[in-house]
Amino acid sequence: MPDISMRGYQMPASPIRKLAPLSDAAKAEGVKVYHLNIGQPDLPSPVTALDAIRSIDRITLEYSPSDGYLFYRKNLVEYYKKFNINLSPNEIIVTAGGSEAVLYAFMACLNPGDEIIVPEPAYANYMAFAISAGAVIRTIPSDMESNFALPEIEEFEKLINERTKGILICNPNNPTGYVYTPQEMEKIRLLVKKYNLYLFSDEVYREFIYNDTPYISACHLEGIEENVVLIDSVSKRYSECGIRIGALITKNIKLHDTVMKFCQARLSPPLIGQIAANASLSEDSSYMQRNFKEYKSRRDFLIDRLNKIPGVYSPMPQGAFYTLARLPIDDADKFCAWCLSDFRYEGQTIFMAPATGFYVTPGLGTNEVRIAYVLNTEDLDKALTVLEKALEEYKNVCM
Amino acid sequence: MPDISMRGYQMPASPIRKLAPLSDAAKAEGVKVYHLNIGQPDLPSPVTALDAIRSIDRITLEYSPSDGYLFYRKNLVEYYKKFNINLSPNEIIVTAGGSEAVLYAFMACLNPGDEIIVPEPAYANYMAFAISAGAVIRTIPSDMESNFALPEIEEFEKLINERTKGILICNPNNPTGYVYTPQEMEKIRLLVKKYNLYLFSDEVYREFIYNDTPYISACHLEGIEENVVLIDSVSKRYSECGIRIGALITKNIKLHDTVMKFCQARLSPPLIGQIAANASLSEDSSYMQRNFKEYKSRRDFLIDRLNKIPGVYSPMPQGAFYTLARLPIDDADKFCAWCLSDFRYEGQTIFMAPATGFYVTPGLGTNEVRIAYVLNTEDLDKALTVLEKALEEYKNVCM
Numbered sequence: 001m002p003d004i005s006m007r008g009y010q011m012p013a014s015p016i017r018k019l020a021p022l023s024d025a026a027k028a029e030g031v032k033v034y035h036l037n038i039g040q041p042d043l044p045s046p047v048t049a050l051d052a053i054r055s056i057d058r059i060t061l062e063y064s065p066s067d068g069y070l071f072y073r074k075n076l077v078e079y080y081k082k083f084n085i086n087l088s089p090n091e092i093i094v095t096a097g098g099s100e101a102v103l104y105a106f107m108a109c110l111n112p113g114d115e116i117i118v119p120e121p122a123y124a125n126y127m128a129f130a131i132s133a134g135a136v137i138r139t140i141p142s143d144m145e146s147n148f149a150l151p152e153i154e155e156f157e158k159l160i161n162e163r164t165k166g167i168l169i170c171n172p173n174n175p176t177g178y179v180y181t182p183q184e185m186e187k188i189r190l191l192v193k194k195y196n197l198y199l200f201s202d203e204v205y206r207e208f209i210y211n212d213t214p215y216i217s218a219c220h221l222e223g224i225e226e227n228v229v230l231i232d233s234v235s236k237r238y239s240e241c242g243i244r245i246g247a248l249i250t251k252n253i254k255l256h257d258t259v260m261k262f263c264q265a266r267l268s269p270p271l272i273g274q275i276a277a278n279a280s281l282s283e284d285s286s287y288m289q290r291n292f293k294e295y296k297s298r299r300d301f302l303i304d305r306l307n308k309i310p311g312v313y314s315p316m317p318q319g320a321f322y323t324l325a326r327l328p329i330d331d332a333d334k335f336c337a338w339c340l341s342d343f344r345y346e347g348q349t350i351f352m353a354p355a356t357g358f359y360v361t362p363g364l365g366t367n368e369v370r371i372a373y374v375l376n377t378e379d380l381d382k383a384l385t386v387l388e389k390a391l392e393e394y395k396n397v398c399m
Numbered sequence: 400m401p402d403i404s405m406r407g408y409q410m411p412a413s414p415i416r417k418l419a420p421l422s423d424a425a426k427a428e429g430v431k432v433y434h435l436n437i438g439q440p441d442l443p444s445p446v447t448a449l450d451a452i453r454s455i456d457r458i459t460l461e462y463s464p465s466d467g468y469l470f471y472r473k474n475l476v477e478y479y480k481k482f483n484i485n486l487s488p489n490e491i492i493v494t495a496g497g498s499e500a501v502l503y504a505f506m507a508c509l510n511p512g513d514e515i516i517v518p519e520p521a522y523a524n525y526m527a528f529a530i531s532a533g534a535v536i537r538t539i540p541s542d543m544e545s546n547f548a549l550p551e552i553e554e555f556e557k558l559i560n561e562r563t564k565g566i567l568i569c570n571p572n573n574p575t576g577y578v579y580t581p582q583e584m585e586k587i588r589l590l591v592k593k594y595n596l597y598l599f600s601d602e603v604y605r606e607f608i609y610n611d612t613p614y615i616s617a618c619h620l621e622g623i624e625e626n627v628v629l630i631d632s633v634s635k636r637y638s639e640c641g642i643r644i645g646a647l648i649t650k651n652i653k654l655h656d657t658v659m660k661f662c663q664a665r666l667s668p669p670l671i672g673q674i675a676a677n678a679s680l681s682e683d684s685s686y687m688q689r690n691f692k693e694y695k696s697r698r699d700f701l702i703d704r705l706n707k708i709p710g711v712y713s714p715m716p717q718g719a720f721y722t723l724a725r726l727p728i729d730d731a732d733k734f735c736a737w738c739l740s741d742f743r744y745e746g747q748t749i750f751m752a753p754a755t756g757f758y759v760t761p762g763l764g765t766n767e768v769r770i771a772y773v774l775n776t777e778d779l780d781k782a783l784t785v786l787e788k789a790l791e792e793y794k795n796v797c798m
């Protein structure tokens with residue numbers, strides 16, 4: 001048979017999903033598996049969205065426009081206004097999740113061999129999408145001791161060369177929960193302007209910022225309006241991961257029109273998802289307040305509890321619903337797999353994402369895991385008891 | 400601002416959708432536009448699908464597995480059995496439409512510079528997906544006089560070189576409606592086997608074959624099981640273009656696992672779409688019979704009527720719901736745009752897809768258009784009257 005492509009070999013297996021077969025096997029044995037691995041919110045989707053789906057009155061489930069329904073894009077304009085992001089509907093392209101937005105952004109902006117700079121740890125699939133586009137992600141380690149703040153700008157400048165086309169940030173950050181300060185965003189602005197780079201900014205967690213750091217969007221940065229590509233998604237903010245509705249936002253007309261060629265090729269974003277996402281925009285504000293409060297209280301519980309486990313350290317994430325924790329282990333991949341395949345505590349185990357998949361630099365993250373707080377506090381408590389027991393046994397058996 | 404990518408420049412604008420702004424402008428003037436340009440079925444989606452959507456009982460619209468729900472893949476196995484295609488659920492990957500299946504097939508199989516051979520005219524977006532993967536589509540013209548039958552195998556062999564990685568066919572064919580004969584499929588089988596090529600086979604129109612040519616799937620071909628990549632979609636067969644549910648099917652485990660890395664990166668196919676597509680599989684067979692009969696009668700009407708217009712020729716398509724017709728014009732792009740922007744007949748006009756976008760070889764298709772018969776016979780009749788009048792006026796005014 002013919003061989004697969006080089007990029008097929010290079011594509012990483014998802015650090016979030018690659019251990020799923022072990023989890024499935026454990027469940028098949030009757031083991032209760034606590035999912036801390038994936039940013040799959042357990043909180044309900046807006047009632048307005050579910051109602052809109054249930055009252056769909058179409059006869060034919062037809063294509064929507066390649067850039068998404070105008071009525072939805074118009075309502076998104078109003079949504080962004082609340083965050084002081086001023087757009088017109090034709091600056092918004094509706095995509096199949098934030099994933100498609102990242103892929104098309106890279107496809108439209110980056111040539112094979114072009115480089116983008118990303119602070120690491122970073123959302124693992126950025127690497128996958130870069131490989132899909134033949135582009136190269138160069139990373140600058142951020143530091144757990146400083147809460148994973150923005151690395152020094154000099155570190156970025158050291159990496160910049162004639163192939164550098166952009167900077168990518170995720171703000172609030174997945175997996176670290178860090179929220180860039182106004183001062184850091186200003187530094188990014190100056191860097192992007194100085195070197196005329198693209199600024200890809202993934203801001204899907206903007207609704208979940210728990211401390212006083214103000215939300216500064218890449219779209220707020222003056223003088224680089226045509227450099228910014230905003231990546232968005234309703235997956236996290238409305239617990240609607242399954243409907244696959246995201247957005248690529250740009251004020252750069254040439255880039256917009258180029259992305260549209262990729263969008264026309266795939267015809268249209270999901271129809272029913274757009275109906276659900278649009279209806280979500282009219283959900284009462286108490287919905288988001290309730291979810292916000294819930295995530296915040298889980299965060300407080302989780303970090304406190306984690307830091308009480310001997311040898312474990314987690315900084316306090318400021319946003320999103322993840323933390324990156326350091327564990328007293330030799331190999332996060334091995335430990336996470338071992339929890340699923342070998343370790344049981346009272347018929348339970350835990351599924352965590354090894355942090356190695358969020359780093360590009362070899363050797364980083366080997367004693368770190370990403371924990372998503374998408375379980376209620378009671379289950380989080382049980383899961384952390386399992387983690388504590390697992391760490392004890394692992395130390396004795398495997399290290 | 401930084402420049403866009405080379406592939407961004409190379410990406411073609413969709414020949415099906417690029418004239419949409421002219422159509423929108425005509426509609427804004429109050430003109431009735433008959434859409435013959437796009438394979439957007441007007442027939443109803445299955446009632447089972449709409450009911451399933453309306454009775455969705457989820458609280459959280461969560462991710463589905465990256466390869467799609469197992470219950471849906473199991474039901475697909477039964478569906479394919481009816482066509483003598485024997486699969487297991489883990490040979491099926493559910494995708495966001497057939498579009499994503501083509502993109503990931505190319506991404507996983509083809510390196511930049513690799514070549515695939517495609518008979519032309521061909522579905523325009525294959526070219527777009529090849530450019531996305533950095534691959535090169537080489538085409539062999541098929542001939543309207545022979546109904547667009549498979550070109551001679553020698554023509555394929557002339558193009559085969561060390562960069563040739565695959566053959567792509569669409570069967571039944573979009574845009575020509577041609578259905579490959581058992582003899583032609585055997586020739587393809589031998590060619591694929593001889594040169595160890597991938598065979599990408601897009602068979603989304605299998606339910607719509609109107610003559611006695613048996614449906615031979617690429618999956619029926621013996622001895623090349625691991626070379627075949629089947630592309631499928633529910634868009635056309637259930638009038639469900641909007642739900643974005645397709646499939647990539649392969650018995651090649653290495654390829655399957657590679658495609659899965661791309662699928663994991665984009666997390667999951669649409670959730671609600673899968674529920675609708677799954678429910679569609681249980682729709683009574685009378686649904687498909689009714690649609691089949693309707694398309695067949697439209698085809699008979701359309702081709703007869705087209706061939707009565709002076710200077711127009713259309714072969715009789717055997718399947719799908721398109722025909723490629725030759726018109727007495729100088730430039731199909733110009734003519735199709737002119738119909739939308741300048742020509743009105745009793746307040747109506749027509750939107751057709753210029754055939755040039757379906758050819759790679761420059762100069763081919765300049766006097767051809769693709770017509771989709773996705774209007775009822777009455778509207779088709781009106782649209783063809785408009786076409787007839789448009790051709791008369793165009794000859795006098797523009798040629």
